[in-house]
Amino acid sequence: MADTGAQSGESLLFLTDEQLRKGIEAMFFAYRGFTADPDRILAEHEYGRAHHRAVHFINRAPGTTVNNLLAILGVTKQSLNRVLRTLIEDGLVEARVGTRDRRERHLYLTEAGAVLERKLSEAQRSRMRAAYRQAGPEAVAGFRQVLEAMMDPDMRRHFAELKERG
């Protein structure tokens, strides 16, 4: 509690540039930790963060279309396509032609893809679990609230959809 800022009710003090700057730097350093463990695993497999993101969201929403994934990841189709192609070539992702709309490709993890996904997410969850445990339940609730408030509305929409899903 020592340094977490003035908290006198509807405090204004905690919104000083000073406090905000600390939050910004905390976000920067924490994100590095957040990605460090998966990055190590990915390096072994000759993949990058983009592959992790694709694998993560395909796992989360099996059968999602390329367009939907594009919207979630916020990259161009060319960029995503490069990543998807290698994942498909390597047999980690399967792209099934849509039955209702055959222009669409529905994306699924193969068994091998699911294995990598579990390896990556277990590493990431493990750090998150340790941080949650250290900070305590109330801190976690606050953490989630601030993060959600920080998102762009579009991203908050995607986040909410994924939350409902599972």
Add this chain to the structure above:
Amino acid sequence: MADTGAQSGESLLFLTDEQLRKGIEAMFFAYRGFTADPDRILAEHEYGRAHHRAVHFINRAPGTTVNNLLAILGVTKQSLNRVLRTLIEDGLVEARVGTRDRRERHLYLTEAGAVLERKLSEAQRSRMRAAYRQAGPEAVAGFRQVLEAMMDPDMRRHFAELKERG
């Protein structure tokens, strides 16, 4: 409060994979928001995130050496050097030869550099301020606690040093 997880004292429930996954996705989407505003400004100036990081930490610790900046940013000297060179060429950063140890270069923002720094950090603070305001003081305290627990020890050390400084 609706969805922030079970909070029954020393709850174990909130450490389910489900809850952890939500935290992971929140972190991903929030970081996008976190960098969105500076990215737009940087694009206008033909700079990238690497320039932002350099400018930010030079502003935070004026007179810092290249080696110290290297440790904070966690990149190679070649990578940092490319960025520093353009910033110096463009007159945003000044590198003064050390007086005590003349091998060292001490880095400072010029007036123009300080102008850009304020522009970037004001944009970033503005979003952070809105998120803090929306989430409330207690949430902010929790946010900071979880972020700090998520850092690698090295990064936590750098973070702590910067905190003390100002």
Add this chain to the structure above:
DNA sequence: TTGGAATGTCAACAACACTGACATAAAATG
């Protein structure tokens, strides 16, 4: 049947990270 949407592909390019090798200057140490 035509228009537009969804997807894929090719080419070129830029930012930013990496490794490895080498150069210079100066401090530190023997």
Add this chain to the structure above:
DNA sequence: CATTTTATGTCAGTGTTGTTGACATTCCAA
């Protein structure tokens, strides 16, 4: 003083991830 180490800079090459732009294919829908 000679040698080693440290701090920094630079050159060359490479990889990942992003970007634009152009174009082809497929196929639903008006």
